[in-house]
Amino acid sequence: MTHFIPSSHPEEFRTSGLLAYAPHNPRANLSIKDVVFEITNETELTTDTASDSESGNELLDLSSQSCLQQISPYFDVKRTVYGGRGCFASSFIPKGTIILKSDRPVGSSVAKVFKKEVCLWCFAYHNGKSMKHRLQSKIYFCSEECQSEFVEYDNDGTLTAALISFDDAFAKNECDVEDYEVPEVFDESAIRKTWEDIEEWDNKVSRMKPTKRARFLPKLTKDDYAEARYTISVVHSMHQGLSSQVSKEMELFHTLESSEPQKVEKYPYLTLAYSNIFKFLRLTCPESFQKFITPQSVRDIIGRNLTNAFGIWSPTTTDDEEREYLGFGVYPSASFFNHSCAFNVKKLRELNTYIFKTTEDIQPGTELCISYGITGDETLESREATLSEWFFKCGCSKCTLERA
Helix, strand or coil: CCCCCCCCCCCCCCCCEEEEECCCCCCHHCCCCCCCCEEEEEEEECCCCCHHHHHCCHCCCHHHCCHHHHHHCCCEECCCCCEEEEEECCCCCCCCCCEEEECCCCCCCCCCCCCCCCCCCCCCCCCCCCCCEECCCCEEEEHHHHHHHHHCCHHHHCHHHHHHHHHHHHHHEECCCHHHEEECCCCCHHHHHHHHHHHHHHHHHHCCHHHHHHHHCCCCHHHHHHHHHHHHHHHHHHHHHHHHHCCHHHHHCCCCCCCCCHHHHHCHHHEEEEEHHHHHHHHHCHHHHHCCCCHHHHHHHHHHHHHHEEECCCCCCCCCCCCCEEEEECHHHHHCCEEECCCCEEEEEEECCEEEEEECCCCCCCCEECCCCCCCCCCEEEEHHHHHHHHHCCCCHHHHHHHH
16 A cells, blocks of 8 residues: 655746746656556655545545445445545455456547557557548548447537547647747746636637637647547537446546646646647537536546546557557546555556456455556666656555665
8 A cells, every 4th residue: 555755846847937838748758557647646644545636625425426336346435544535345355356347438538649540449559550440531440340339429420520620620720839838937826817817718709700719729739639639538428428338437537536736736837738728629619518618627627637547558569568658548437446566456458448357365345456557576766766757655565665
C-alpha cells in the first residue's frame, strides 16, 4: 500500500517574462507499461495507499451509491482509513482470478499522429500501417466489423458528425505549443478571471448567427487535440444517456473526482488550453451536444481524465522493446484501484477491454492494488522517477523498507 509524499518543488517553465506553454503529456514521454495517469491527490504522510483524489468535504455517502457496489462480485468499494476510496476483497480470492473486465471506455482519444494507424473502435495497431476501413474517408477502423460496431454505437450519427466537424476545423486552426503565450503572473485570480471571460464569450457567441461564429475559433495544439476528442466522446456518452452501451460506466464516471484544480495549480497555463477546448467544441459540435458543453462540464470531463485515464500503448514482443503511446481511455469501473509498488492485481489490455487479474491469493478485507506503471523490479530511484509524473512518492511497504 502506498502514500503520497507531496513534492515541494513544482516544475516551472519561464522564458523572457512569459510562462512557456510546455506540452504537458507525460503519457507520451513514458516507455512503460499501460498506466493510470496523473494521480494528483496529495495526502498526509500517515496515509497508506494512493487514493482517487477525493476531498474530505466532498466524499459521497458510499452506501447510497449502489453503482459502486455492483462493479464486481469480488470486491467492494469502501472508504479508506487514509481518505478517498479503494477496492477491498469481499471474500477469499484465489491467485489468477479475473476480478474485473472493463469492456469499453466512456471516452477515449487516439493521438493525432496515429489517427490513421489506430482503430478508433478497438485500438488495434498494425505496426504503423494505415487502417484500411474508413467512415466518410476520415474515421479509421481495422475491420468492417469494428466499423459496423461503431456505427451501431453511434446510432444517430452525432459522434461521427462531431468528430469530422472537429477535425475539419482543427486542420485550419492548429498551432504549435510555442504559440500559447501565458503571462508570467498567472495566479488563482487570473485563472478565475479567464473562466469569467469565457462565460461572457459564450453569451456573446450564443447571440450570433452560426455563419459568423467560425471566426471566433481559437487555436489548438496537438495535445489539445487529444483532450478535445476525448471530451467529444464523453459528451456523446452523456447524449445517449441510458441507451448508451456504457450507461453503467457513465453512472460511475459521475462519481469520480476531477483533478483539474490541482493540475492547473501546478501548471496554470493549462487553463488557457482547457478554455480553448471549450470554445472549440462550443463552435463545432452538433446542436444536440450543446447542452452538455458548458465551461464547468468540460473542465470536469477533462479533470476526470487527468486522474483516471488508462494508456493505449503499442504491443511489444520483448520486455526491452520501446512502446509507442497511441492514446488513452477512461474506464470508470477500474478507477477505484489504488496504487502499490507491491501490487496484488495486474492489469492487461486486450484491444479496447481492460482485464484485472489477481497475482496472489487474496484474503477477505485486503485492499486490491494495481501498479501505476511500475513492474516491481525497478530500483527505488527508478520507481520514484516514474511516479513523479503523478506528483507523489510512493510510501508502500516495499518503498518504505528500501528507503530505510
